[in-house]
Amino acid sequence: MVCNEFLTDIILTELEDAVGKENCSTREIDKITHGVDFFWLSRMWADRGRRMPEADFVVSPKDATETSKVMKIANYYKIPVTTWGGGGGSQGGAIPVAGGIVLDTKRMNKIYEVNTEAMYIECGTGAIYKHIEWAANEVGKATMHYPSSLTCSTVGGFLAHRGIGVVSNKYGKIDDMVLQMEVVLPNGDIINTSATPKHAVGPDLNQIFIGSEGTLGVITKAQLRIYDQPEERRFRGFLFQDMHGAFAASRELLQKFKPSVMRLYDEAETASLIKKIVGVEKKGAFMNIAYEGVKEMVEVEEKILLETFAKYGAEDLGSEYGEKWWKEKITFFYPGHMMDLPQMFGTMDTIATYDKIEKIYWAMKNAIETKYPFAKFIAHFSHWYEWGCMMYDRFIIDGEYVPKDPTEALKLHQEVWTTGIRTAIANGGVVNDHHGVGIKLGRFVHEQYGPAMQVLEGIKKQLDPNGIMNPFKLGL
Amino acid sequence: MYMSEKSKQIIDACRFCWMCRHICPVGNATGQERNTSRARALGLSVVNRGAAELSPDIMDNIYECQMCEACTCDCATGWDPTYFTKEVRLQAALDGKTPDYINAIVDKVLETGNIYGAKELDADLAAAIKAHAAKEDVILFLGAEARYNVPTAAQNAIKVLEAAGVKFTVLADEPASGYALDWLIGAADETKQQMTDCAAILAGYKTVVAFDPQDAKAFVREYKEYDLKVGAIVTFTAFVAGLIKDGALKVKNTGKAVVFQDPYQLARMLEETEEPRAIVSACATLNEMLLNRKDTVWAGGSFMAIYNPLVSELVSKERWTNAINVGADTIVTASVSEYAALKATAPEGKTVLSIEELVLSAL
């Protein structure tokens, strides 16, 4: 930890030497902007005129070599290093809660190779994912990783939080899309994971670093899969009377083929967001399905879809709502369209098998709405597998019920989360599906894993004995 | 610092929003988090809430925005971060908080009318201008950037109109349009005065052909805002496209494969994207970069080339990468400052052509 002005100046000169003066900052604007990420608490804190914990230094290395130099300096002085990609994470993962160095990855945005023979792009992990999409589009391909934060967040951030996009059902989550990675370990060593992700040479190193949230090292380069653009992408909207029928219909559908988009909205979200943005006025649970690929296959898939959903009494709303949804899918996230301060809100995504997911939904809804009668609980289900699906559930508390005092607001926020996550775990869910843990949910990782936590802790201890990497995140 | 309610509202929308960061040419080139609308808004919101001073480095950040409106154009809600950025530039000027390097440019503009502080015209250009001293209905407004930074561009613009047989005036003592002060210190009295003086001169002409998109944008937008009347404003590209269409300017296709760099002022602020394409298509084979028309990316130059040359250089290099990614060897520009910036950073074997150079090569 930086302790005095003299030492601070010494360290600054060493960091400048590592990354260049213009890429090493102690400027106030850099400290402020790296103190607030998408975490509601950091936003609320700033909104109430408080300064978040800030870095002592903000450095932007251009590659693994420069990152390695930064790590060696940090390890020598035992200074915390918090990696910052786009700062679009919602769990406070990129906030330098213990001060020290913020290592911003965005200068590591080089596209090294667009390989259409092996169908991957190799890039620096500081690249905004949209830029990787552009690079793929330039050769007529696509990344098929389309989170709502496609334009906000970096390759490294998505890897570090195990992110997911809207066409995940067909193309997978980010952890399905990586071939090889380069990682700088806390001691400054630069390592590469295996040349391909499928092998029998022990556990997959990729999967140790994917999801590690900057606690085990800095991912500096990655090879990400690209795909042919689908010949055709079709949409179909459906209205189920309730969610139960939709779960059964979807499970059956997924044993037959994989649509690209599957989004089921609970009655509350159908009546609010979907009504507002997509225009569905009817009561029930709206579900949007997209299926895509080679035209002949799409024809067959459409037939299977219509037959399967009809069996469960789904009303076919045609393609119009689905197309509108696709067009507006990112609009939901712009200020003016989504929840905002002074409201308190949070996305408690979880994932579970089909036999548990509905139970989790009702248990969480009851727990939150009973304990906090002023809170609304809404959900949609957006990433589906043959065995289960994820729930993107949100609580919303209107501004009038949110304490004015920031510390009191923080306490209420922590309490609501504790209620929600404990209920999810108790009913067979997990702490999180695709937003990660950060500082927000660190306390629950031990609760989920129990004695299995020693595996993660053992890796942490071996790789980062000085505990400099992103302290107080991921429960490590 | 005074801040209007409208600015505060935009700041409070942008400060926690990440959606348009991918499109910012400056942020993309520098990789710095502060070069986003979000960061700029967050810094100001913290100042507005009394948790920070409007420190010199927050002010520097205000001048790291090119005001290219890519973010504004991309925003699904319609927020415009350049609104508060411009307002802060004005207020800082009123409160004596403008950075010294900006004041130095402002002083030059006030003294000479151009951001370079140049007083003498290039001799060849002066001669070319003199040949068009007679008063005509049409005036070719060359603009300070062409006159003092890229005089060959100004000469070529004159040659193009001459080739089409247009009768036009060029002023030896062309007034400053006011675009530079508007960019530097916003709607200050000095800016309005410069615009008012310029409008008074231009009002004597039926048609004003604005060679530089920076001036064209000021004539169309800010002059309207200040209710300043001038003749019909036509961009150089729209004017030349009309000459080609009417057959007054006869060009043959050179067969050269090129991409066109839309100046953001034309594409986003004046909604002119097809006229320059009509010119380029008549003279060459037009291909497109992925980010074109309204999605165009600023390619460097102008103010930032003076006070933040590294950023300008990085921005230009990024744009070259965009061109190279689609296999282009030649970029055609319609902005004098982008022409200069792209020329200075052209990789080996790559060429930048101004649209007037392209036309002259196709005569």
Ligand SMILES: Cc1cc2nc3c(=O)[nH]c(=O)nc-3n(C[C@H](O)[C@H](O)[C@H](O)COP(=O)(O)OP(=O)(O)OC[C@H]3O[C@@H](n4cnc5c(N)ncnc54)[C@H](O)[C@@H]3O)c2cc1C
């Ligand atoms: C409007 C909006 C919509 C969103 N929608 C989605 C969505 O649809 N799907 C989804 O999955 N997420 C979504 N998110 C959340 C967010 O985009 C993801 O969590 C993303 O993974 C964060 O990436 P980032 O680059 O912004 O990372 P940051 O917030 O900067 O960092 C997140 C964590 O990753 C670590 N980290 C970052 N880069 C590296 C690296 N190179 N090596 C090691 N550790 C690193 C950080 O230390 C931190 O712990 C959304 C966010 C926003 C703002």
Ligand code: SF4
């Ligand atoms: S301009 Fe729009 S997209 Fe950009 S930060 Fe502001 S609100 Fe977000």
Ligand code: SF4
């Ligand atoms: S106006 Fe242009 S330079 Fe300024 S923040 Fe927006 S995109 Fe970036």
